[in-house]
Amino acid sequence: MTCLQAAAPRVRQVSENQCHMCMPIGAVAVFKGIENAMVLVHGSQGCSTYMRLANVEHYNEPVDIASSSLNEKQAIYGGEANLRKAMDNVIRVYQPTVLGILTTCLSETMGEDLERIVTAYVQEKNVSGVDIIPVNTPSYSGTQSEGFWAATRGIIAYYVRPTLPHRRINVIVPHISPADIREIKRILDGAGLSYTLVPDYSMTLDRPYGGRYQKIPPGGATVKEIVEMSGAPVTIQFGTTCPDTLSPGLYLEKEFGVPLVNLPLPIGLKNMDLFVETITKISGQPIPDALMLERGWLLDGMADSHKFNAEGRPVIYGEPELVYAFATLCAENGATPVVIASGTKNSLIAERLNQVIESADEKPVILEGADIAAIEESALCAGSNIAIGHSGGKSLTERHGIPLVRIGFPIHDRIGGQRILSAGYRGTLAFLDRFTNTLLETKYATYRQKIKEELCTTRGS
Ligand code: SF4
Structure with a gap:
């Protein structure tokens, strides 16, 4: 065989020990990369608890994720009242200027019309000062990777409006570590480029020690810059495996004519060379x-x-x-x-x-x-x-x-x-x-045993 x-x-x-996590988890990271944003998961307490735990263990930071706390009753009669109450509470307690609402397997299966609920809520309550952005993230149709792209595209589609051309380039990153985002920013800064990087959770999900605790940590891409992504000379998207339907860069190209350069992540010599070649072409400057x-x-x-x-x-x-x-x-x-x-x-x-x-x-x-x-x-x-x-x-x-x-x-x-x-x-x-060191560690830990085995085989034969 x-x-x-x-x-x-x-x-x-059947799936045995999944290789992926659920779709809204990817979307959570994206909202954490927008300035003064909070995220609310429309589903059971279990979903948001699982997401909080996974994020806290990975980032070693407090990662607040609100929940509409659906239970058996709402599963039958609908969860609109719970979601409205949750939005009331989150807006009162966190005072965000951006609020992402994500669906779960439960709310999707119930057929909750997120778009309608949010629009009605905003109109009836005359909500101002906070943009509420619904994103559909049914886990049975995607992984955290699709959730990440869907939320990034959703936020961009929500905000971007026609604007005058400017020199700030767009940079769109996939689900990478805060340290990797900081490195990409350092490289762009070194090349003398100004840019809008989305999503930017390099500070919100990896905070330095000190200062007073803030419910929503400072940092993230600003709404003002996102609105103006339509006027950028180019979009660099690290998303060669991103499906076209979820591609934020493709959306900007189709809707606003911003040329898209879709690159692999700058990990590895060739991939990084490609990134450097692209930014030097854009900046017109030699490689730093x-x-x-x-x-x-x-x-x-x-x-x-x-x-x-x-x-x-x-x-x-x-x-x-x-x-x-x-x-x-x-x-x-x-x-x-x-x-x-x-x-x-x-x-x-x-x-x-x-x-x-x-x-x-x-x-x-x-x-x-x-x-x-x-x-x-x-x-x-x-x-x-x-x-x-x-x-x-x-x-x-x-x-x-x-x-x-x-x-x-x-x-x-x-x-x-x-x-x-x-x-x-x-x-x-x-x-x-x-x-390399991992390979060497195994080599030094096992070579005596291997020699012994080889000798036994030789003597035995
Ligand atoms: S029920 Fe669905 S949305 Fe909730 S944690 Fe599980 S996979 Fe994620």
């Missing part, structure tokens, strides 16, 4: 010296580690955009992935990875809509010796001894998920060192 055959039945039947230095350090690090990395047989899983970036990074460092997987269906990964796969001696198994059980099975079948992904795959280590290099969301069994840096030349080098 091939690895592909081994994995296929599990993918088709500091970046050239960082590129040189990365090349040096790649030369140092390539002899070890050739032994790596990585299994890579998680959100499509990250999986794509890390798969190309591994391939350019001699560790061609043997299993590439995402919990997202129709992730476009296979299509995007064609080039990497074509030149590989051994074709990787690509799984979409996969659970961790299917990934484990394929990893074992393919003889994988290292994993790259979120904490959901820790069973690869616990059950099968395959070490895991943690990236993505959620990281709930280690500290510092919000600080994991993989973007830029610096981030790529930091990841590469982690990856």
